[in-house]
Amino acid sequence: MRADARANRERLLAVAGPVLAEHGADTSMRDIARRADVGLATLLRHFPTREALLEALLGTSFDALTARTGELARHHPPHEALRRWLREFVAFTTRYRGLLSSMVAAIEDHDSALHTSCVALRAAGAELLARAQDVGAVRTDIDGADLFALVSALAWLGDQAEFAPRAERLSELVMDTLTTPPGD
Template sequence: MGQPEAGTSRKPRADSLRNRARLLAAAKEVFGEGGSGASLEEVARVAGVGIGTLYRHFSTRDALFEAVYRHEIDQLHDRSLTLSDEADPVEALRLWLRDGIAVIATKKGMLATLALAADGRQDLYAYSSDRMNASASALLERAAAAGAIREDITSEDLLRAMIGMCHNPDRAGWRTSALRLADVFVDGLRR
């Protein structure tokens, strides 16, 4: 009676879901500060779990990097939905762009390893590209429909600008510069 039927899967336990969320947050912090060489033991310590718990959720370093990356992309996508409902269209675009820069900032320590983990993984590139383009498109269309910005800017334009703003993430002060450029860019889109 207590056994799941054949072919069905059980829902993860609440403590398992909490541990996974803590591991993702800790990995974001640890890899963001220490780069790709940061230890998995440090991730487990910051999350407040044992290394065995980390390996039960993420069998390899690459699996953990990919999970953190996907989680960040999902959060940025969700943020675009929230901003669309709550903020002025131009301000929503500005805030989302700034949030995108923050995501890139946390990834600077993981970029080389992410590139290796994603090598040949078209599904990972497609996933992030689809989510980012959908977010950017929705925000741009809303602002253009309100007559607040130019109508000829595409989501690809916006994403290229964001990536360009984050050029040289290892230089001191790059993030402050990128945030200033985001404001200049959005101001330049206004009608």
């Protein structure tokens, strides 16, 4: 890649992070290009879709959160590892308003640039869930897809200004419900 093209790509990513954090994942691609002081065509050459931009910007963070499962599993009891990972997942997804919608859509869209990262992230949560279930610390009538839907709902709550103050409390309620085996 030419030096000027590399500089444009780096500038786009440097600008996109704060813009997406401030205005959400649905921010106009044109606005990101304008703020990076490049043309829309330049942005689209580097990132032909919004998902490609999100993957370039957030892929490393997705991978880090996915990798966190191993670290959490080594250092915490299974239910606490799951609880901590869920908190981190919610905190990460609420940094960028509207990111959750892109993530949920990417799970089903094999052509999305975000697909691989999002599927790996969901699988990481499912692995922590299974470990907690194996030791009887978490109810067994939930699977990885249910867990992803629940954590997505919690992240959505954090995305809504009127619910944001309650998001942490509601997350704890959900975790308390998960860690109470059915019939108790």
